[in-house]
Amino acid sequence: MRTVSPSPLSPNPAAPGSFRLPGSLLCLGLVLLFGAKVEAKPVVTKTADFVQHGGTVLMSAGFREMFDARLRRRLRSGFATTVTMRVYLYQRTIRRPVLALSRRLSAVYDLWDEQFLVRFDGPLGPRAQRFRSINDVVDRLTSFWRFPLVSTSRIKSGKRYYVAVVVEVNPMSRKVLAAVRRWLRKPTRRQVGGESLFGSFVSIFVNDEIRRAEKTFKFRTQDFFLP
């Protein structure tokens, strides 16, 4: 497995040079109509290790810096902290990702046992690990270690690929979104009747697209390719 030097940073993990006029005009119209704020934060590029192991490409990368003092305090609060990671593998110059993976970890500090419990989905089902040190927990939550990224059969030899990762800390749950939608549709909270037409219309906007998280961190890796 070889890596190449990072390409110029692009806020969008999509392939550069793939500007589409109709879509852009539509977006511009929507922005003008709804006055949405467009934030163009530069995406961080991190160097990751890509290793070919058997028929799988394994990725190792860390992003410890996203866990600041506030999140560390939150970790010690005794309440659960959830971290979701969405991993997208892109081939350069192609807009659609080759694949998308997700990973979810949950850490909670047991105030009684005074240790951290990290739950996650392993290859054999849900797993749990206990840690005494907060640094170990943060490492567990903010790193990929030999993460099985993709089967080598799915990537083309000689083509350049990169990985885009979106990490969210304590993302809004679908249950909360559903509850908010319910509140909007039924402002009177009655079991039967009491639907608000306007509220139902507003609830259309409350969908997965607007899910927020306490903190979101995005990065992309340098390009890599199979020789």
Added chain:
Amino acid sequence: MSRFGLKIVGAMLLLAVIPLVASYFLVGQVVQVAESVAKGQREHLTAPLAKAAQAYRDLFAAHKQTLRLEAQLIATDPLLLALVSQRADEGAHRRLQGRLHELVEEHPSLGELHVIDADGRKLASADSSRGFDEERYRDLKIQWPLEGFGLLEARFFTSKAPFAEFSALGRAQRTARSVDMLRSDLARFYRRAFLGLFGAALLVAMAVGLFIARRTTKRLSLLVKATRQVAAGDLETRVELPQRDEVSELGDAFNEMVSELAASRHRITYLEKIGAWQEVARRLAHEIKNPLTPIQLAAQQLHSKYEGDDVHYRKLLDDAHDIIREEVGGLRRLVGEFSAFAKLPSVQPEAVDVELLVDDFIKSHSELAERCELRWEPPPKSRELWVDRMLIKHVLLNLLENAVQAAEDAGMDAARVSLSAKDVKGGMVLILQDEGPGMEKATVERAFDPYFSTKDYGTGLGLAIVKKIILEHQGTIDVRSLPGEGTQFTLWLPLAKKGK
């Protein structure tokens, strides 16, 4: 689209936009107020939630501290320490076991108690009879050094309920944070939803405006087109506008105006034509009348001065004299009619009761009664016409004479004529219907043309004079006739206005 159509669409949009813009700002204000209330509520909610969470944390820490103190207390129990020091003795070991049981029973949250030597072997143990199950309790193992010997291990149990409550508190806090994250979005969603409705309302207003504009401007375009045709001289143009509203009323008024315009133009044209013919008649009468007397005198002199015996010549003179006298007489009559036509008096209208007018006419022309059977149907109510009494009598006489003449020419014993009067809007209609032989279509079409006559001796001026008189009264005259079915003249004459 026409400018008028655009104005209608613009007006509809304006009608939709003004209340919507006002509502949008109102909704903005309401959302701001709701946001402010929610923010205040959140501040009152989050602080107690955080304090409650901290209280639970303090509770757990204090509970653990209490249990540690309990373990310390047990580990420093003098009897226990004494028994531990005599552990080699069989009896002392039993008493140690018994003391551990006593200690377990003395401490309600204590589940197990073990004495462990330096090698990690359990020398003595005691379990609680209280039955702490793992479903409802969670444990805490505390080890405390026994003075001079190994460790004391105490396993305490505590209810899981506070931990469940703490987790619920955590979930509530997280939900509150999530809702808080959405709060600012919700205001935006409300605005977006409103803008969506706003856009939909604008589209509907535009569609309605276009619909109305199309329907209205289409009809107005028809009117404009018809007006242009009229301006180009086509007075036969009429518009038919569906629906009953102001625009269709405008169309009706337009049609009425064009009809009146056509009638006026016809009247003016006809009067101009008659005027020209009157001038011709006047000149002809003048040119013909002057030489007639010398011709007649010369012929008389020639006839009277001959004193010869030539019988043939005498006869020739007699015949020539008769012919000249007869033709001069004819010419004099013709000149008289031309003069009468050329010098028609101007109309001097006055209020005349129609019934009295006709009755007076019948009385003054009693000679017609011998040649004509006239049935007169006066109007149900007495009405006054605004006419020249003498000229209208002249019209009636002319029409009746025509009827009598036609009947006589057709070999009928007497002409049968009916005259009736009916009220119509703004005037009165006199209908004169005879039962004579009627006229061909071509004759009907030229009936009012000057100098057109089907009679060998007619001048063709009678009906022309009639029409001129009627038109000068601002009235109308129509003729309908079919061969064998008689002839009908319909005269419309204005009523006298009140006060005249």
